[in-house]
């Protein structure tokens with residue numbers, strides 16, 4: 001992770017002046033999606049880069065210590081060793097960026113990774129994920145407990161009621177409190193963009209979250225009906241750019257929810273490269289929140305190495 005974003009005072013004048021040009025955003029998103037995809041070794045290199053930026057996630061009601069253990073093992077060895085060897089990448093220490101689990105499963109993940117001698121970070125969603133509709137006291141306690149159990153990254157959800165009713169000062173105060181409860185754990189703030197109504201609201205919520213000290217802003221929980229879309233990402237990364245230009249603080253970006261294909265991961269990397277530059281093509285400033293994306297990436301790498309797609313049993317851990 002990079003230097004933390006300390007945040008700043010709430011600048012309501014800046015927030016109130018925000019206007020987003022919807023047509024321009026849609027046009028830019030189309031341009032980026034239309035870029036020619038790199039082929040062969042260039043594509044394989046992009047896919048390995050994407051792997052290193054994944055927060056490998058399981059957020060299910062039926063999560064158990066054993067499926068969390070399996071997730072952790074996959075995160076430490078995301079691509080089959082022989083495939084990496086064929087690409088001469090077997091000794092590069094390729095892992096995902098982190099694993100991401102519910103607060104009750106943090107201790108399981110920490111235990112599995114420790115047993116595997118891995119220093120991979122454990123991220124935990126918190127603050128009444130996914131809806132955020134629990135009392136503030138409970139949401140704060142959840143953050144503290146996840147940190148106590150060993151989470152070094154906390155993905156908080158914002159209070160959408162406050163954002164939708166324009167209570168930006170109250171939203172800022174809540175996020176500030178979450179940031180304090182995180183202590184040294186890095187904080188990713190989930191906007192749940194599919195529930196914010198307008199691009200202008202998404203931009204305003206991004207700004208307020210960064211002003212309150214978020215280290216990353218994240219699109220979605222994966223549980224809303226609209227999750228990570230390219231137009232919404234354009235709005236959020238432009239807020240990141242504007243915040244950086246005004247304050248000098250670099251905030252990371254994490255699209256999450258519904259990202260399933262290797263091809264999509266390349267579009268996300270292209271978007272980051274074109275909008276924020278090469279520095280944001282790194283896990284300290286870019287994460288892909290996904291539960292099933294890695295399986296498709298490994299499948300495409302298998303195809304690159306062998307010239308054919310694998311049968312199910314050939315990538316059993318995918």
Ligand SMILES: O=C[C@H](O)COP(=O)(O)O
Nearest residue numbers: 221222257258289290291
């Ligand atoms: O934060 C990560 C998301 O919840 C993952 O969503 P997904 O299961 O659609 O990949």
